[in-house]
Amino acid sequence: MEIEQITCVPKTLSPEDQHRLEQQNSRLVSDFKASQLEKDARKHWDLFYKRNEARFFKDRHWTTREFRELLDNQTAGTKRVLLEIGCGVGNFIFPLIEEQLNFDIIACDLSSKAIEIVRSNKLYNEGYMRAFQVDITTEDVLNQVDANSVDIATLIFVLSAIHPDKFVTTLRVIHKVLKPGGVLLFRDYGLYDMAQLRFKAGHKISDNFYMRQDGTRSYYFSVEFFSNLCVEAGFEVVSNAYVHRRTVNKKENIDVPRIFIQAKIRKPP
Structure with a gap:
């Protein structure tokens, strides 16, 4: 069972959480190590x-439920252009x-290996x-x-x-490719x-920014910080909130709390 709450209020830290932070x-991660991670x-x-x-990642069948914009204008004759940034192996697009x-889909990723896997998928078709x-x-x-040229761009677990x-800089690049009024x-x-609180000493690079064991990195956003980034990059913030989600299975004694932020921002018409 999944329990979800959408709010603009961040998590209240317990004394145990505060101690972990x-x-x-x-x-902290040394400046030299941090520089190598970036390189x-x-x-x-x-x-x-x-x-x-x-x-590793499950297919994201929840996206049309969370982002109704993906379902807009599906009966129109002209295809909309969708750009997925950080497509990984295609868990969003497929x-x-x-x-x-009804989309013309453009997908990109930093990893050439990920793109190789996308192109090998049986659903990959350069016709669309x-x-x-x-x-x-x-x-x-x-x-x-x-x-x-882009109607909708997506940035799903990528900016972190x-x-x-x-x-x-990244948001400004996205701003350039979006059509006026694009989202x-x-x-x-x-x-x-939960994942932020579980990091041990030696993994923190800077405020809310961490190194994982495999060398990849992860940032944890507040809604205020993300809104400020968007405005600085030239966007209008349409919606932006925390999503508090718990996956509960009493039979298996599982109770996993997660916190995400979910936003819709727009290039001014």
């Missing part, structure tokens, strides 16, 4: 997908294809989709996607893997999520 500050970001994600292939939604490797923190994507110094659908890790 304080312990994380006792030993080797693509390598770590290539290794991640080489090791896990398509087995469920949309199975639902036969294309996938390519690119670093979305640069303007290289404009060599593949025209400015002002990017260095915070590049957040605004960016966003979901990512929320402040004080």
Whole structure:
């Protein structure tokens, strides 16, 4: 059973939670190590997908429920252009294809290994989709996607893997490829999520930014911080809130609380 609550209020930390966060500050990732993690970001994600292939993440069949914009204008004759940023192995795009939604799909990822797996999927069809490797923190994507050409862009558990110094730059690149009035659908890790609180000393890089064991990184967003990023990048914030979700199975004695943030932002018409 899943229990979900949407709110603008962050999690209230217990004394135990506060102690965990304080312990994380006792030993931070060194500046040299942090620099190496940034330099080797693509390598770590290539290794991640080489090791896990398509087995790690589940297909995201929840996206049309959470983002009703994906279902708009499906009977119109003209296909809309959907850009998925950080497509991984296609857990977002292939469920949309199975639902036969009317999109021309563009998919990109930092990892060339992930793109290789996407292209090998039996549902991959260059008649209505294309996938390519690119670093979305640069303007290289404009060599593949025209400015002002995308109706909907998605950023699902992707921005958190990017260095915070590049957040605004990344959002500005997305702003350029969106049509006026186009929307960016966003979901990512929320402040004080269970995964953030579980990090031990030696894994914290900077405020709310952490190194995982495999060398990939994760940032945990507050709604206020994300809204400020969006405004600085030139977007209008349509909606932005915490999603508190619990997966409960009393028979298996499982109670897993997660915190995400979910937002819809728009390039001004």
